[in-house]
Amino acid sequence: MNNVKDIGYIKLFGENLQKIRMSRKMSQETLAYDSDIPISQVGRIERGEINTTISTVKALSKALNISVKDLFDFE
Template identity: 75%
Template sequence: MNNVKDIEYIKRFGANIRSLRIEKKMSQEELAYSSDIPISQVGRIERGEINTTISTVKAIANSLNLPIKNLFDFED
């Protein structure tokens, strides 16, 4: 279990969330408010600094009005 936290994957996930948010013309503040999570957490997720929870991923997907799978649609 040495590689449970894949830093590169977490960073790519965050970058994808940022891209989707910008595509929806939402600010971090708007996403945070509609997801009911702190704005600082949105920033940390987008920068790949934290490995977020499943419930937070669901809240973000709902706020972006996207299926959860779209948040993970960054893989080759």
């Protein structure tokens, strides 16, 4: 079975999430609260340490008031 985890892509996603969050002057704590996910998870996503789920991506986009595709607009 092939390993489909792309570490580089996961890191780029996290960097983009952080960039968007900071452009909105939002703390990790506020994003975590608004998206109903643990603050530690927000940090791990932004650092590219975890491959997040699509449900979490949807919650993050809703909390940031952006479309899901905006979170993937880093290529």
